[in-house]
Amino acid sequence: MDQIAKEMLAQVADLHEVPEGAYNIRENGKSAARNTTANIDIVTKTDVSGIDINIKSGTKRESVHIPVIISETGMKEVVYNDFHIGDDCDVTIIAGCGIHNCGNQDAQHDGVHSFFVGKNSVVRYVEKHYGEGDGNGERIMNPQTVVYLGENSYMQMEATQIKGVDSTKRQTIAHLEKNAKLVIKEKLLTHGHQDAVSEFEVDLDGEGSSANVVSRSVAKEQSTQLFISKIRGNNRCAGHSECDSIIMGDAKISAVPEITANHPDAALIHEAAIGKIAGDQIIKLMTLGLTEAEAEAQIVNGFLK
């Protein structure tokens, strides 16, 4: 693995050396390294590109890293990764993707991640997207996440796209069983002529299930963002969605959060706000010695923390 790949691994998966626990590092369409543990097995799919990650019931405090690195221009791939997580687990899954594109052709990674989570399990899923490289080719990522959350299970998903992804269409679909709970935290920053679409679709099927979808985004320069969230309450359940966006430059932002109560005991709420940074916040930081650009950067960083 060369220096560029190593630096991208640090960006997308906070990896500075070989991780502990199970991992599968994918580089330019091929498996570059893999480790399995007694409880976590990783098997290459034979029908399509991708892997099956099998986590035994009762697996506690273990982690799986599955970062993807692309540094070849013109590389385009669709990868299917399926997580089969048993009952009574407590695991962390880290799945970043970094594209370094110095060429003139587009580089694209479309990852379809499916989570089949058993009963009473706790899953933390972290996904970071990052792009770099000074070529004219675009860096494109279209992640799709599908979650089936079993009885009494809890999943927290943290999705972050901070820099350098030219075009992204994110889709997250979840089905929750009895007393299952899903928390999604999304952070998105777009700049230049970037275009981002983020769509959530959550079905609260089980009695006592709940979901909280929180998206924070900043759109700079000429970038555009579209946020769509659909929460359907099909049983006694609670759903909340929230979308807060900072708009800067000539950016455009749309928020379309939909809530549907198909059951009289469904309690659903959504909120959204789009606005620019308040002028007095900038001035306050400037009186402390920051330039206007530094003040803006500080506020944006704080907002996306």
Add this chain to the structure above:
Amino acid sequence: MDQIAKEMLAQVADLHEVPEGAYNIRENGKSAARNTTANIDIVTKTDVSGIDINIKSGTKRESVHIPVIISETGMKEVVYNDFHIGDDCDVTIIAGCGIHNCGNQDAQHDGVHSFFVGKNSVVRYVEKHYGEGDGNGERIMNPQTVVYLGENSYMQMEATQIKGVDSTKRQTIAHLEKNAKLVIKEKLLTHGHQDAVSEFEVDLDGEGSSANVVSRSVAKEQSTQLFISKIRGNNRCAGHSECDSIIMGDAKISAVPEITANHPDAALIHEAAIGKIAGDQIIKLMTLGLTEAEAEAQIVNGFLK
């Protein structure tokens, strides 16, 4: 005018006798009575069904009543009413529609109301929809309201549909110029197998324009409601939309409020909540001597007040 017509006029326009000021009462597709004033002229359209209401610049503290009554089963009509409101006006417009359907055929009134409001004017627009009659024929109302709001003008729209309308598709479209302000208050109650769709589309085109769209609804029994609101900020502007719904019985409610910032100085917010009446509120009123049904009715009335 017979007793049924008189009672419906009282329901939709609070009219117990001939109103003061300008009016046009439409009964079963024909003009039943009309009055004009020195400042407000009403002219029958020659190309389509409907009237032009011309309000001179400078008209203050005057009102126009244009109620519509349908008591013939099988009656279906599309009516175009255009309001040409000059500069510096301060007027109230009351436009209710009542359908009394005792027959087996549907009775339907589709009113398309367009408002061309000049500069510095204040317009209060009140619209009430009401249905009754024990026939099998449906009572259908599809009102469309189109508003062009001139510089510095203010319009408040109060739309209420409390009872007896089997099917309704409401559409409200507004374009706001510089410093114009629009306030919409909608109240909707559905029961039985009623189906209601309410759609708002507001373009904040002018600098300093603002809109506040507030919808409160109650869906009972097997009724369904769909609330759509689109607010587009195309300039320095402020937009807020809010949709609060109480769900009861086997009702279904969807809320889809969309906000789009096409300008960095657009500040847009929306909120929506769907839920049932809290059990402790019912119990509290029952301890005061009300039955469960009475307690529910009291809470619903208060919510829609």
